[in-house]
Each structure stands twice: as structure tokens, then as C-alpha cells.
Amino acid sequence: MMSAILTVCRKEILDNSRDRRTLLTAILLGPLLGPILFVVVINFTISQASSSAERPIDVPIIGAEHAPNLVAFLASRGIAASHGHGLTSVDEAVNAVRNGEREVVVFIDASFGEELASGTGAHVGLVYDRSDTTSGQRVRRVRGSINSYSQQIGALRLLARGLDPSVVRPLIVDNFDVSTAEERSSLLLGMLTYFLLFATLMGGLYLATDTTAGERERKSLEPLLATPVPRSSLLLGKMGATVAFMLLSLALTLACFTAALRFMPFEELGMSTSFGLGTALIAFLVLAPFAPLGAALMTVVASFTKSYKEAQSYLGFVILVPTLPLIVASIMNVKPSLALMAVPSLSQHLLTINLIRAEPIEASMLSLSIVSTLLLGALLAYAAIRLYDRERILG
Amino acid sequence: MIEVDALSKRFGEIPALSDVSFRARDGQITGLLGPNGAGKSTCLRILSTVLQPSRGIARVGGISVSEDPLAVRRIIGTLPHGAGLYPHLTAIENIRYFGLLCGVDRPTLARRIDQLVERLDLGDVADRKAKGFSQGERTKVALARALVHEPPHLLLDEPTNGLDVMAVRQLRRWLRELAREGRCILISSHVMQEISALADDLVIIAHGKIAAKGNPSELAARYGNQDLEEIFVSAVGGERS
Incomplete structure (x- = not known):
């Protein structure tokens, strides 16, 4: 069972690492696009703020x-x-x-x-x-x-x-701005989690498509399903390969951000950021559980589609879904609480912002975030396996 | 030995197979013959356990496909319609993947792949990626993939589709060899000549039902006509079907 999962996982990684398009999105597009866009936006904001003053x-x-x-x-x-x-x-x-x-x-x-x-x-x-x-x-x-x-x-x-x-002048207004430099920068750096989650999903997008809808379209699914391997092992191997690419994409994106933030003139805005290597490692730990969840979600959605193209157009919407809690959170200015740690993507967002603000992360919050995200991922993975038990999966 | 008894399959309201029974014996090539849409592929897919029968029993090597599909999958090799390969993997990598999935250990697998490459004349394409393969090369690799765990039963769905004359002759030769080794080979086709030159036993199906079965000479005797094509046409119910 375990060896079959590994065989499938290894094959999918080898197969997809030979696909230029997959590599381009996982290793270049996701990890570079976010940080570059981020640097441009921040620098623009900084130059605007200082020039007009x-x-x-x-x-x-x-x-x-x-x-x-x-x-x-x-x-x-x-x-x-x-x-x-x-x-x-x-x-x-x-x-x-x-x-x-x-x-x-x-x-x-x-x-x-x-x-x-x-x-x-x-x-x-x-x-x-x-x-x-x-x-x-x-x-x-x-x-x-x-x-x-x-x-x-x-x-x-x-x-x-x-x-x-x-x-x-009977009234005199005295202003007390209690925001610290870290807090002011977190407004801008809050964008960072969008890019990190987005790049993570992008890293697995092609694999989730290729290992499901692609397999069906190439007509290699039928012989695969006729091998003496339980469908659960096939699916776990495929999702494992997707997770591997997603984690690679996440790690590269974090590395690019860590490097980029070092060269940005935050002090000019009266801001400071403490995003060093240590923070990046903790951020990886915070965000990594999101990869299996995203992989399972994309696999489930791709299982319903008939072709590669159809899968891609659906997944284009799916990768926006995890950003919805983030948008609500930034509009309503949500503060981290234990209950919110049960919401995947939102919990990663809030914890990452905490990291950026250089505030301590409570162990209970971190563990609830990891457990709830992995749990939902496991549920979706189970759903994906059940979908492959149906006859209709052959299309 | 493949035993099919009163097998029926419905897709929603549409009956794809109704009450189909036949035997395919070891050491023989059994031809499943019928026009497009007759239910040949459905039948083979049930035998390879990717579809569940609605009614009836199908056994491969004495094991029921509905009761122990995993055990059935260990003793069959399949060449489904289309023979899909992984385009980014080489011929050998494609074959090795299926060998590993079938639980063949690595030293045995390496030896078998060498044998298959030689036997199926795959030397030229062995280390090339499957992306640019011709239909003939694809079929050969898919056949090697189906044989890599040395299954006693082979299920081949229209294996000669898209092959040129030389490739078809070669394939026939291999299939006869494989039958001589004692394997049970079930092959579907809608092309009369192909089957007449190959099969020891024929099962003709049309509209999901058995129209006729027997060895070619039995059938000829029954229908009073030497030409298999005429037998086929009259068995499936005339020119219009």
C-alpha cells in the first residue's frame, strides 16, 4: 500500500517536472510574480507618501x-x-x-x-x-x-x-497615534499572505489537473484503474505529488519575499519589519498545512470535469476561494482569536500577520490552525477517493 | 479461464449488455466481435473491474469481479481502447510504472522489461519519450505494459485500431505466441478479417446481446456460409444494423 502510494507519487513528480508549463508556474510564476508585484506596490506607496510631503x-x-x-x-x-x-x-x-x-x-x-x-x-x-x-x-x-x-x-x-x-481656538485636538511601526507596516504586508497562499495553490494547479482530468483525457486512467492498486493509494500518491509541488512553490515564494523585504525602504514610511530567516521558517510551518487542503480541494473539483481545459477553467475560480476569508478579514479588520483559527486560510492569514508584526504566536492558536486545516484537507481527500470509486470517473 | 454468466449492464435507463454468457478458455484466443456500440468495451471493462455489473456474474481465473476486484486485477493485463501512455515518460518508464504498481520487484522487473523490449521489438523507442510515438509504437508499449506482470489473462480492446498492415501481422504473431504459452486472451474487434485470422473461438454480440458463438468452422456450418463476414452480417441481423 505504502509502496504503491510512493510509486504513484514519484511517477507524478517525475512526469510533471518534465512539463515545462508545470515547472514555469510552480517555480517561476508563483514565487516571482507575487514578490515582484509586492515590491512595486510598496515602492510606489513609499515614493508617493514621501514625495507629496x-x-x-x-x-x-x-x-x-x-x-x-x-x-x-x-x-x-x-x-x-x-x-x-x-x-x-x-x-x-x-x-x-x-x-x-x-x-x-x-x-x-x-x-x-x-x-x-x-x-x-x-x-x-x-x-x-x-x-x-x-x-x-x-x-x-x-x-x-x-x-x-x-x-x-x-x-x-x-x-x-x-x-x-x-x-x-476654544478646542485643541491632540492626536495620539498608538500604532507601532510594525503595525503600520502590517497593513501593507497583509497583502503578503494573499501572494503566499496564491503561489501555493498555483504550484499545485497543473498537477491537480494533469493527474486527474489529464489522465482521463490521455486515456491512461482506465489501465491505471485496472492495476491491482486500491484507488485510495492512487489518489493519495497523486495528491502527495501535488502537495510536494505546492510546498516547493511556497518555500520559493517565502525565500523570494524574505530576500525582497530586506531591500525595501520601510524606514522611510516610519515602518519596520522583522522578516528574517527564522520568521520565514515559522511562516512555512504556519502555511504548509494549507497545501494538502488546497491539493485535495483542487483534486475534488478536477474530478468532476471532463477535460483538461474544463478542469483549468474551474480551478481558476477555485484558487480564488481561499482568498475570500482574507478579503472579509481585511474589510472588517478582524483580530486573531481562537475561534477564527478553525477557519483555514483565514487562520494562516492572521498568524502570518502576527509574525510580520513581530508579535508572539500562541501555541494553542498555531496548533488549532494546523489541526483544523489538516482535518478539512483529510475530509476533502476522502471525498476525492470516493469520487474515484464511482464508475463515472472514466467519463 | 474467463467465465461470463448472464451478465447485464445498464447505464441509467440505457441497457449496454443484456444477459451475455460465454467462456474464454486458457491457451486460446477468443474474439469478441460486434459493430460499434454493441457492448464489447463495456464487457471488457467489467472484466477488468473498472465497471460493476448490474446483474449476472463474471469470473476471471475463477474469481468473481464483483467480489474481489483487486485479486482479479492481479491476474489480468489490459489494453484498453486508445492505449493512453504518459507523454513525458519514456517507453521503459511507462512500462516500469505499471510493473511497480503490479507489485513486481525491481530486479525481476528490469529483466522482464529487457525481454519485452526485445520480444516486441521496442529497441528504437525504449528510451524515447512517448510524446512523439506513432500509433503502432504506442500500441506496442501499451501491450508491453499489459504483459509486464506476466498475467495469465489478457483483455485487449480493439488493439489493431490505427495500425498498418505490417504492425497488425506482427501483433497477430505475438498474440498467437502468448496464447501458446497458455494465456487466456480475449480480444474485441469490429473488423472481421482480423478476427478470422486470429481467433480460436468467436463471440458475436450486437445490441448488447449474444448473436452467435462458437469456433469459426462451427459458425460456418450453422450459417451455411464459409465467409465469416456474411456470418457476422446475418448474425447481427442484416445489413441495416
């Missing part, structure tokens, strides 16, 4: 000559009045913003100085496009700076009249 920007100011002090104040905060913008009226500014030539234009009327001096309230126009999300941060920065200037003058006027400026 500090980098000096040029903003066209129509009528800059009417408010030299305001212009100087803006310049001191990194907002320079751009020269030679050629805009002369609000209408032109509206057109320029609408066409996308400019993101934001400041308009100062000739009466600005007079209004400011008389204390009737001086107008500054701000032309922008709220539907343009990329310019949002710049607009907020210009508006914030103009408001600061306004508050500064207001405070000076109150002082000049012998009043404490705090009279007009």
Missing part, C-alpha cells in the same frame, strides 16, 4: 505681485510660484486645470492688498479638479499652507488688539 513644488500664482508676503510664505513651505506660466485670468486657469496642463492654480485679485489692509476678508482663489485623485495631496498642501498664513495673520491681529489668539 516634502518635495518642493511649483504652482502658478496669477497676480503674485499683489501678495508678495503670501508668496514668500508659500515659498518658505516649499511651494514656489512658477514663472512664465502665461495664465492671466481665472477662466484661463480653469481651462488649464480642466485640460490637465496644471494641477492647481492660485489666483490673487488686484484688490487683495486693499482687502487685507481693511480687514474685510481678502480672497484667494484656488483652481483644481477634485476628480483628479493624483493632484489631491498637492491641492491639500497648497490649501493648508494658505490657511496657515491666514491663521498667522489672524493671530497677529488679535495680539495687536491685546487678545490671546487661543480665544478663537
